[in-house]
Amino acid sequence: MPTKDQIIKTLKDRFGSAVIGSESPKPERLFVDIKSGKVRDISNELVAMGGRYLVSVGYDSIADNGALGMIHTFAFDRDSLYIGIRTSVPADNPVMDSITPDIPNAGWSEREYADLLGMKFTGHPKPKRLILADDWPEGIYPLRKEVPWNLMPPAAEDVAYQLDECPEGCSIIPVGPYHPTLHEPAHFAVYVDGETIKGSDYRGFMTHRGIEKLCQTQLTYNEVPFVAERICGICGSVHATSYAQAVESAADITISRRAEYIRTIMLEIERIHSHLLWLGLAGHLIGFDTVFMQSWRIREPIMWLGERMTGNRKTYGMIVIGGVRRDITPEIKDDILNVIQKVEEELLVVQKAIVGDTAIHRRTKGVGYVSTQDVVKWSLVGPVARARGVDIDVRRDHPYAAYDEMKFDVPVFNSNDVWATVLVRILEVFEAIKIIRQCLDKMPNDGPVLTELAAPIEPMRHGIAAVEAPRGEVVHYVITGKENSPERWRVRAPTYPNLQGVPLMLLNNQLADVPIIIGSIDPCFSCTDRMEVVDIRTGGVKVLAQDELETLSRQIK
C-alpha cells in the first residue's frame, strides 16, 4: 500500500522533470502538477500502483495563463486517498494524449471536453460527440468563458448521430430515445443476431442543460446545493452533500458533528427509498409487477417521513455549505425509529419471497455477467461493482460525514450478475436502517447545525469529495472562484461510469434481458446529463386541490 510520499517519490523517480510539483492541503488529498506530455504514462503508473480512475475535470484558465486545464482524478481506496493529477495545454493548440486506451472509463470524460472545451485527445478510440446536440455548430465550446451561459445557436435540420457500424448479419433494435425501459430519453442501439446481442452503441445526453456552466456563472456558493440536489430526481441529497463537502474541503471549513450526523441520516433515508424504488423497477422490468407494487408500498412511508422531517417527500433541501438547515427534534427521532422499524419488518417478508423465488433466479442469475477484472478495468462503481466481487464503498473507504463512527457491513457477492445486484441492494437497506439507528443513538449536541462562514472562501483552491449514493459513488470536484461562486464545478454521478460498462454487460445476452441489464445499473440519465427537470403545468379543466390529491394518493386499504 503506497503512502502519499511514496507515490510522489515513485512519480518523481520515474518521470523526473515531468512532475512539476505537488500539494496536499489535507491528509487524504493529493494534487500533483505534471507536464501534459506524460499524462498517459503517469495515469497508467497510478493505476498500476492500485489507483482507481474516477473522473477527469477540464477547465478554462485562458484568462490566467492562456491554457486549458485538465485534471485526472484517482482514488486509492485502501488508503482513503484521492489524487488529482493536474496538467494544462495551450488554448491555441489544445492537444494531449488520450488515457482512454488503457483506462477505458476516461472515454466519456475526454469526449466531454472535446465537446465542451475543444480539447483534442490523440489516440482516443471513439472520438465522437458525446454531450453536445448533433446540430450544435462546430467551433463553439460552451464551457469556455467567452461563451455566454445562455447562448442558443439556431437549430439545424438533417443532422443525426451516426451509430457505430453494425456487425455483419445483425439487425438493429432501437431501445430509445423513448422506451418504457428507460423512463428518460436516451438511445441504445442494440445489435442482435436473432435474439442474441452482439453489440450496442449509446447516444445519450439528450437533455443536457449545462447546470455546471449555469452554477459557475450565475449562482453563488450557497445557492448551488439546491440546484445540485435537483440534478437527480431520486438521490438529490448525495449531490448536495458531495458538493458541500467539496467546497468545505477546498476552503477548509469545519462543521459541527451534529450536522454531520444529520447529513448521514438524510443520506441513509434516501438510500432506503432509492433501493426500494429500484427493487420495484427491477421487478417491473422482468415482468413481475407484484414485486414492483409491494416494494413501492413499503417505500411510501419513507417518503412521508421525509416530508415530516424536511417539508418535502424528495429533494429535501437540507444540505448547505456549513451544515444542514434543520435539526432533528426528539419527536422526529421517535418518528424515524418507528418508520424504519416498519420498513425493516416488511422488507424481511419481501426478501424471503424474492430469495426463495426460482422464477426470479432464472431471469437474473448469470444475466449481465462481467468478470471482476473487467469491472476493475472499467472502473465501475456501487452495487454494480459490489455484485461483481469488487469490494469498494466510499462510506467505509473514504469516510465522510459521520460514517467513521458507524458500524456496518458492505455486502459483496461473487456471482457477477444481476441477481447479485438484487441481493446487494436489499441487504444495503438493512445496513442503512442499522446506520440510522446508530446515528440517532449517538448523535452529539455540540453546536449549531449550521456553521456560519467566518471569512470569504479563498479563490483557486481545489476540493474533491465523494459520497456513496444508492447507485454508487458520486464525485464532485470544485475549484473555488473569486466572486463568491465556484470557478469550476464538476459533477460525476455513478451512472456516468456504470453506463459505459453497459455494452460489456449486454454482450452475448438475450434481447429479453436488455431491460433488466440496463435497469440493473439503475441508470439515472438526468444525473449524467446534469439537467434540470422543469414541470410545466398544463391547464386542466378540473383542478384538484393539494389536500384532495394527498388524500387520494394516501388511501390505503
Next chain:
Amino acid sequence: MDILIVVANIVIFLACAPFFEGIVRKLTAKVHSRQGPPLIQPYLDLLKLLGKESITAGNWAFKLAPMMALASIITAIAFIPLGYTTNYLTQYGDIISVVYLLTLGGVSVLLGALSSKNTYAMVGASREMITMIMVEPVLAMTFILGAVKSKGLAIDAAVFSTLNNGYGWSYVLMLVVFLMALQAFVAKQPFDIAEAEVEILEGPFIEYSGPNFAMFKYYLMLKQMFYASLFVAVFIPFLATGSYLLNVLIQLVEILVVFVLIALTASTNPRLRIDQAMKYYAVLIVMSLAAVGLTAYGI
C-alpha cells in the same frame, strides 16, 4: 333449437369474456395491494377504443388482420359444445377445423404484425410464431386424445370423451399438461413473451390503435375464455345436469375458477425469456405425446 344454441354460444362468450378479464385485473390488483379498476373496465376500454380514430400503419393486411382474428375465434366458439350440449354446427366440423381456426387467429396476429413493418412488431411476431409452433401441438394432442378414445374426429366425441369413457391415467397426464400450458395459451405471465411491454412494447400490437386494436383486444379476451371453457368441458365434466341453462351456469362458474388460477399464476411469476420458454414447451409436447401414446394402449 340447435341453431339457437349456436347463437347462445356466441352471445355468452361475447358478453362474458371482458368480465373475466375484469376479474383477472381486479385480482391482480388485490395481489399488488392496489384497489384496481372496476370489473366493467374491459367493456369500457373496448367501447372507448371503438370510438377512436383508426390509424393505419400498413397495407390492406394490416386492416384485415384484426377482423380475421376476431372472426376465426368467433367461428371456433360457434362449434364448441357449451353447457355439455352439442349444437347444430358441431356435427359439421371436426377437431381439425377447430385447431385450424385457432391457428388462423394466431396467423392473423402475425399478419398484422408483419404488415406494420415495425421492428418491435417483428420481434414480437417471431416470438409469437415460436409460441404457436410449440404450444399448438399440446392443444391438438388434447383433441387427438379424445379422438383416439372415441375412434373418430367429431368435436363432441373428442370433447366429451372423459364424460363418455371415464377418466384414465392418460387423461390425468393430459390434464396436468393442459394446466401447465394454460398460461401460454392465454399469453399471460410467465408466457406473455410476445407482448412483453418493457422489452418490445406489446410486440405485434404496437402499431394498432382504435377500433382495430379493440378487435384484437376482444380476440385475446375471447381466446382466453375459449381455452378456459375447453379445459372445463374436457376435464371437469362431472357436474353436468339435465338442464341446459344450469349446465351453462355451472360451466361459467368453473371458467371463473380457471381465471382465478390464471390471475394468481400471472401475478406471482416474472416473464420468462423465449429460450427458457421453449425448453418448457418442449417438455409439454413430449408429455402430451406420452398421454396420447398411453391412450392408444387403452390406459
